[in-house]
Amino acid sequence: DAGVIQSPRHEVTEMGQEVTLRCKPISGHNSLFWYRQTMMRGLELLIYFNNNVPIDDSGMPEDRFSAKMPNASFSTLKIQPSEPRDSAVYFCASRVYTMGGSPGEAFFGQGTRLTVV
Amino acid sequence: DAKTTQPPSMDCAEGRAANLPCNHSTISGNEYVYWYRQIHSQGPQYIIHGLKNNETNEMASLIITEDRKSSTLILPHATLRDTAVYYCIVRATGNQFYFGTGTSLTVIP
Numbered sequence: 377d378a379g380v381i382q383s384p385r386h387e388v389t390e391m392g393q394e395v396t397l398r399c400k401p402i403s404g405h406n407s408l409f410w411y412r413q414t415m416m417r418g419l420e421l422l423i424y425f426n427n428n429v430p431i432d433d434s435g436m437p438e439d440r441f442s443a444k445m446p447n448a449s450f451s452t453l454k455i456q457p458s459e460p461r462d463s464a465v466y467f468c469a470s471r472v473y474t475m476g477g478s479p480g481e482a483f484f485g486q487g488t489r490l491t492v493v
Numbered sequence: 494d495a496k497t498t499q500p501p502s503m504d505c506a507e508g509r510a511a512n513l514p515c516n517h518s519t520i521s522g523n524e525y526v527y528w529y530r531q532i533h534s535q536g537p538q539y540i541i542h543g544l545k546n547n548e549t550n551e552m553a554s555l556i557i558t559e560d561r562k563s564s565t566l567i568l569p570h571a572t573l574r575d576t577a578v579y580y581c582i583v584r585a586t587g588n589q590f591y592f593g594t595g596t597s598l599t600v601i602p
Contacts, residue, residue, distance in 0.1 A: 418594055419537070421590065421592075481539035481542065484536030
């Protein structure tokens with residue numbers, strides 16, 4: 377398995393532009409997570425999905441951020457409009473989740489480094 | 494959610510065992526202890542997890558105290574490639590993984 381695949385690896389955009397980050401989870405994994413990492417705030421959980429359904433988006437910083445998971449093999453994180461303070465590394469992770477079952481490890485992608493100028 | 498406390502940084506000589514402590518005094522009975530590490534510019538990598546008993550795998554050993562209020566991750570023979578930030582996480586109720594600030598481990602030649 378190729379692991380969690382994120383694209384693009386690097387993105388530079390101008391303030392005010394729309395940015396879309398993409399994630400392909402590991403096949404067979406039914407939970408997907410989006411994290412953001414900055415020097416100031418560390419790794420922050422933004423949102424996670426179980427079986428393609430958003431469960432907790434309390435970490436999404438504001439309405440400019442939105443995430444979707446149209447099917448089990450694809451998710452997007454969109455920022456519209458983007459601002460310089462959104463500059464960070466965005467990670468996607470996936471795992472197998474069964475309610476009440478033994479928890480398994482989460483596998484992370486290599487991240488997307490976003491720079492908003 | 495149980496919170497964790499880790500030292501911000503540690504050094505270890507190459508070839509020696511690295512012992513990374515973590516305090517989680519408010520852990521609940523059904524919460525697991527997970528360890529991840531993040532090598533510079535890469536995504537976090539799973540290392541090991543446990544509930545009550547000590548655990549060992551090809552990467553590390555996890556020692557959990559009997560009262561479960563603290564744990565230690567042991568890298569038996571540290572190499573330069575083990576230089577990374579190590580995160581101790583107590584699994585929240587539900588499915589979330591929340592990362593703290595971790596311990597920055599530097600393996601010295």
